[in-house]
Amino acid sequence: MRTGTEFQCEIETCALGGDGIARVDGEVVFLPGTLPGEKLIGRITAEKKNFSRAEIVRFGATSPHRVEPGCPYFGRCPGCRYLHADYAYETALKQRQMLDHMKAAGFECAPEAVAEPFAPEPELGYRNKIVLHTHKVKGETFFGYVMADNTTVTDIANCPLANPAINAKLAGLRGDKGFLHSLHEGMDVTFRHTEHDGVKFWRNAPAKNLTWLREETPAGTLSVPCGSFFQVNPAGGAHLVKRFMETVKRLEPSRVIDLYAGAGLFGCAAAACGVTDILAVESDAAAAEAARFNLARRTANARVAAGDAGDALKELGWEDAAHTLLIVDPPRNGLAFAAMQALTRSTLGQLVYVSCNPATWTRDAIRLGKGGFRLRRLELVNMFPRTEHFELFSEWVRD
Numbered sequence: 001m002r003t004g005t006e007f008q009c010e011i012e013t014c015a016l017g018g019d020g021i022a023r024v025d026g027e028v029v030f031l032p033g034t035l036p037g038e039k040l041i042g043r044i045t046a047e048k049k050n051f052s053r054a055e056i057v058r059f060g061a062t063s064p065h066r067v068e069p070g071c072p073y074f075g076r077c078p079g080c081r082y083l084h085a086d087y088a089y090e091t092a093l094k095q096r097q098m099l100d101h102m103k104a105a106g107f108e109c110a111p112e113a114v115a116e117p118f119a120p121e122p123e124l125g126y127r128n129k130i131v132l133h134t135h136k137v138k139g140e141t142f143f144g145y146v147m148a149d150n151t152t153v154t155d156i157a158n159c160p161l162a163n164p165a166i167n168a169k170l171a172g173l174r175g176d177k178g179f180l181h182s183l184h185e186g187m188d189v190t191f192r193h194t195e196h197d198g199v200k201f202w203r204n205a206p207a208k209n210l211t212w213l214r215e216e217t218p219a220g221t222l223s224v225p226c227g228s229f230f231q232v233n234p235a236g237g238a239h240l241v242k243r244f245m246e247t248v249k250r251l252e253p254s255r256v257i258d259l260y261a262g263a264g265l266f267g268c269a270a271a272a273c274g275v276t277d278i279l280a281v282e283s284d285a286a287a288a289e290a291a292r293f294n295l296a297r298r299t300a301n302a303r304v305a306a307g308d309a310g311d312a313l314k315e316l317g318w319e320d321a322a323h324t325l326l327i328v329d330p331p332r333n334g335l336a337f338a339a340m341q342a343l344t345r346s347t348l349g350q351l352v353y354v355s356c357n358p359a360t361w362t363r364d365a366i367r368l369g370k371g372g373f374r375l376r377r378l379e380l381v382n383m384f385p386r387t388e389h390f391e392l393f394s395e396w397v398r399d
Contacts, residue, residue: 001027001044001052008060011038016097016358018081018388029054033075035063035085036093065089071160078148079161081388091119091382094390098358098380105362109375117380120235126385127161127232128194132170134187141180143189161386166191169199192226200226212290218242219269222294228287229262236383236391241269243379243393244327244352248273251350253325257281257316259309259339260330264291270325271298278302281312310338313346321347328353334360344371351396356383361392372398 001007001024009022011034020034022042028051031042039061042054069075069083082090095117102109120126135142135153144156157174158167169191173179183189183203191201196214206226213224215234218241224230231237248256248270254277256270261280270278276299282288288306295302305312309330318324326348328335334357335343343351344367351373355361365375373396383391 001025001029001047003044003047005044006041006057007044007054008041009039011036011040013100014093014097016101016388027052031056032081033084035066035089037061038063038066063089073145073154073156076147076154077145077156079145079159080386082386083160087119087123087385090386091117091380094382095380098390098392101358102362102365105366107362107365107369109378113375113377115377115379117382118236118239119382119385120233120239122235123385124160125162125164126235127159127166128163128230128234129190129192129232130159130162130166131188131190132156134183134185134189136185141183143174143180143183162191163193163199165193165199169201173201196221202226217265217268218245219265219272220298222263222265222268223290224263225286225290228284228290230265231383233383233385236381237265239381240354240391240393241265245269245273247352247395248275248325251325253350254323255279255320255325257324257326259312259326259328261291261304262287262329264294264304266327266329267291267302268294268298271295271302275299276301279312279316280304281309282306283308308336308338310336310342313339313342316342316346318347322349324348325350325352327351330355330360332357332360335364340364340367340371344368344373349398353392353394353396355392355394356389358390358392361394365394368396374399 007024009024011020011022013021013036015021019030019032022029031054040059041057043057044052044054046053065086066084067086071083074080074083132144133146133153142153142155144154147154188204193199194213194215210226215222215224218238244266256275256278258267258280261282264280267278267280280291282291285306288304292304376397377395379393381391
């Protein structure tokens with residue numbers, strides 16, 4: 001269909017990313033802001049080789065799961081993709097997307113291995129970190145999120161996903177003309193909140209001498225450098241830690257290896273379960289330093305290596321592999337090839353894989369299967385409510 005063509009359709013499903021999918025005369029059409037079962041008239045906005053993109057002209061019938069988005073930026077801001085759906089339905093859609101993606105990629109697992117999804121509360125006001133961007137146009141300052149065109153910055157008075165304390169701090173700064181005047185073109189401002197520290201913010205990168213943050217977790221209090229990774233949803237992060245602690249208590253490993261360790265969250269969780277032999281590997285030097293501090297407060301037999309996960313795995317001995325539990329929580333691009341190669345060549349029998357990207361998790365799952373691992377349990381955690389993203393917590397064994 002040509003750009004501008006109007007058509008009638010019914011939405012069949014929602015793709016990863018949140019767009020509804022319809023088929024019109026055999027052609028796949030993606031329509032943002034729609035839900036399965038909805039009937040509407042759409043208009044083509046872009047033509048691709050194998051599909052088209054479209055916008056809503058008007059609805060004929062809407063889903064019983066549709067709700068008012070409640071955000072003036074919805075539809076322009078690319079962050080929230082499910083504000084028009086009730087939260088339980090959003091979580092169910094993400095579970096379906098995960099299973100469909102696994103099937104399409106050719107990865108099969110026992111149905112009983114797939115757990116019910118977990119939806120942390122609250123669904124709004126959960127983010128402990130946001131990053132706003134600055135754009136100057138003819139003397140006017142736009143301070144907010146980059147829109148879907150990856151160019152425009154729309155002024156954001158507040159974000160419904162942000163912790164209320166962050167929105168209060170943002171409102172105060174917006175009322176300060178001196179603050180807005182101090183922002184330069186292209187400058188990023190990060191807002192970060194913890195219950196202990198309140199709200200801190202910094203321009204571009206945090207100062208090296210900025211005091212570490214203190215985060216409360218099921219494994220106790222952790223110190224975290226301002227610029228280092230930590231889960232943005234405290235309730236979702238706590239659920240991951242509790243799940244891991246349940247795994248540790250069930251398996252009773254004598255040794256835990258935490259790859260992509262950050263500030264040592266999962267290593268500290270293992271220590272809270274009585275494990276004393278812990279190795280944490282983290283490439284960010286500041287986070288590795290924090291991991292040393294956090295783990296040293298819990299066990300004298302923990303080691304932290306600041307370096308590459310693949311290199312660390314290749315250098316490990318697996319004399320006690322039967323009593324070793326490995327946990328990996330890599331960035332969105334998944335396990336590095338060297339890490340995967342070292343893992344599948346090892347004699348390790350127990351693995352926990354935490355992922356924020358279903359595409360790279362599925363790729364790695366196929367490789368783990370070829371390396372002799374079997375998926376024991378997979379749980380979707382809706383770590384990022386109202387957005388397209390979610391987390392996966394998976395347990396693997398070698399038979």
